[in-house]
Each structure stands twice: as C-alpha cells, then as structure tokens.
Amino acid sequence: MPLTPEEPIAPVGETVPAPRGEPDPRQLERRLEELTRELEIKDRLLTGNLLQMERVAGKLRQILASMSSAVLMVELDGYLSEANPRARMLLNIEGELPILASAVLPEPLQNILDEVVGEGRHVSLDELLLEGRHGVQTLRVDCRLVRDDMGNPIGVLQILDDQTHLIHMERRLEQSRTLAALGEMAASVAHELRNPLGGIGGFAALLKDLLEPESDPHRYTLRIIDGVEGLNKVATNLLTYTRPVEPRLQVLDLRQLLREVLSFIQIEVEQARLPLELEIDLGLTELPVRMDPELMRQSFLNLFKNAVQAFEGGPGRLGCRVHQTRAPGGAARIAVEVWDTGPGIPENLHEKLYNPFFTTRAKGTGLGLAIVRKNVELHGGVISLRSKPGQGACFTVQLPLALEL
Secondary structure: OOOOOOOOOOOOOOOOOOOOOOOOHHHHHHHHHHHHHHHHHHHHHHHHHHHHHHHHHHHHHHHHHHOOOEEEEEEOOOEEEEEOHHHHHHHOOOOOOOEEHHHHOOHHHHHHHHHHHHHOOOEEEEEEEEEEOOEEEEEEEEEEEEEOOOOOEEEEEEEEEEOHHHHHHHHHHHHHHHHHHHHHHHHHHHHHHHHHHHHHHHHHHHHHHHOOOOOHHHHHHHHHHHHHHHHHHHHHHHHHHHOOOOOOOEEEEHHHHHHHHHHHHHHHHHHOOOOEEEEEEOOOOOOEEEEOHHHHHHHHHHHHHHHHHHOOOOOEEEEEEEEEEEOOOOOEEEEEEEEEOOOOOOHHHOOHHHOOOOOOOOOOOOOHHHHHHHHHHHOOOEEEEEEOOOOOEEEEEEEEOOOOO
C-alpha cells in the first residue's frame, strides 16, 4: 500500500513521535514512577504516625489503668466511651463500652453530668455521699467539658476520688487525740474514786450486818452496796481502758480460746434460761495466732455477752463462725464473726459504739467495745460491724495468722 505524505518514513533506530494531542507513554511512565515513590513515602510516614499514635494510646491506657482516681469519659450523645479499671470497680461497671451513661452512673453523678453539659461549666465537689456496694462512700468529684483544638465541646470528663477511708482515718485521729486527753483525766478521777468507794462499801457491809434482815434499812443498805459495786466496776474498767498495756504475746490456737469463751457463754445462757440457740462453726484446722490470751479472752467475752444482752430475754439465735481471709495487702488473716438475730443497730451508731461511755443500754458502762477495739488493735487486728435495724448484728474480728503453733 503506497505511503501518503502525512505518514513519513522514520529513519532506522528512531521512533515516530506521537501524534499531536496524544500523551507521551514515556512521560506517563515517569509520572507513574514519581507518584508511586510519593505514595510509598506518604505510606511510610502514615505508618510511622499510626505506630506513634498507638504507642501514645498504649501509654495513656497504662496511665489510666494505674491511676487511683476513677476516670470516665462521656460523649455528648450521652454514651460512656471510657472508664478506667478504678472507675469500673468503684461504680460496678461491667460489659463492653460504649454504653449509655445513664444506665450505669448513679443518679447524683448523672445529675452533675447533665449540669455540666447543660450549663457548660466546671463542677467540683469535695464531698459527695454515694451508696456503694460496701456502704456509704464519700467521693470527691471533678467534672468538666473536654474541647477540641477549635474550642468546641466533644465530651465530658469525670474524675472521682474515694475519700471514705481518708475521712474515716481523719475522724479516728481526731477521736484518738480527744480520747487521749480524756483518758488522762478519767484515769486520775477513777483512781481518786476507788479509795472512797472502798470505804463506803466497807461501812455499808458492816451496817448491813447490824440491821434486821428483810427490814427497810437492810434493803436500803443492800442498794448502797450494789451501787458501790457498780461504780467500782466502772472505775476498774476505766483504768483498764486508759492504762498502757503491753501484750504478752504467744502463738496459740484461737479455736481453743474460743471454745473456752463459748463454754462460759453456754453456762450463762443455761443458768438464765434464755431461749437462745447457739450455732458454732470453728472449722476443722488449727488457727495459730500470736496473741495475749488474757486480752483476747476478755475481748471475745465482751462481744458474746453483748450479743446475749441484745435479746433482752427474747428468743433468737447466736453464733460464731471462723474462716480465713486476707488483708488488703495480701497478708493472711483469721476472721471471727460473732453474730446474732437480735434487733440490730442503726447505721449512724456503728462508729459511736466504740467511744468510751457510749452505750445503748440503761445499765451499760459504755466501755466494753472500747476495750475490745483497743485489745484487737494491740494485736495488729481490726474489728468491724455489719448491722441494720431488725436484721441482727455481726461483729467481725480479723487477726493476723501466725505461721505455726
């Protein structure tokens, strides 16, 4: 086929240039290579940024997990998106996030959240009382809006600090200071009282022997003697509470000591013909405890006698249960529960029961539980109370477990 003038013959070794208006394949290839290199560079940068962000996010998660404060992040749509382990434990939050905040937050915290979102302001409370799994908790609350770089709100941050233990310790410290001052004064007064009381009791006993039995003066004298004995008992208990005590510690089986105490209680219940049923569970193994047996015997006798007196002669059940547990630091402990099905104790009186001279009984001295707590703490232990009106009471004494007898 003959060539036309528009189709020139190219010399050997040369390419025919592309017709005008069509892209040059070589330029396209070079451009494709440049774009590929740019894409690889950007991909490496993006991968590096992602890795860096993952490392930062991992560090933030570790920081949140190690914080003693409860930290929660609530989005503006009302969903809880973040809750560190402390927050989950404090508020009993379970399951995967996000979850509707109103479904897991207690009403007081939800109200604070609504206030921050609605009014756009920072809310801070030093003491917020909240009913938790372990009773009433005192929380310090800090709640504020979280904003982006442009200043637009993107969520709400809530930080909660459980102040319950700290406030309890502050009150105990203040109470200890007050009691120390009162103790010095009371010990001096009790010591001065015992001498004249001894004289009054002695003369009243002599007078009783001189009077006609069953006569009115004889009965009046007996009342004087009873009153003196009661006052002398108060003075003796007060001196016992206030004087410095150095426990004489030895490793003994706590079960054996409890058996001795319970045998006295059993005799007391039978002699008084009280309609009480005793339920005892001391376990099957030895319970070695480093203790002063006299102090611990006195402590458990007080607890059991208080339980018996709580019934005021009515029917019921009284029990003792022993089991092993662990302190917050992990150390092994023995827990002794002394419980009853009596009328129970109002929650607002729980801490007051350990105060000297505080009593709910007309003839009580108010020193029994104060002495029990003192003795238990001298042994490195703790005493606690679970009770509500109409549901009985349970005192729990926890003592460190010794290695062996």
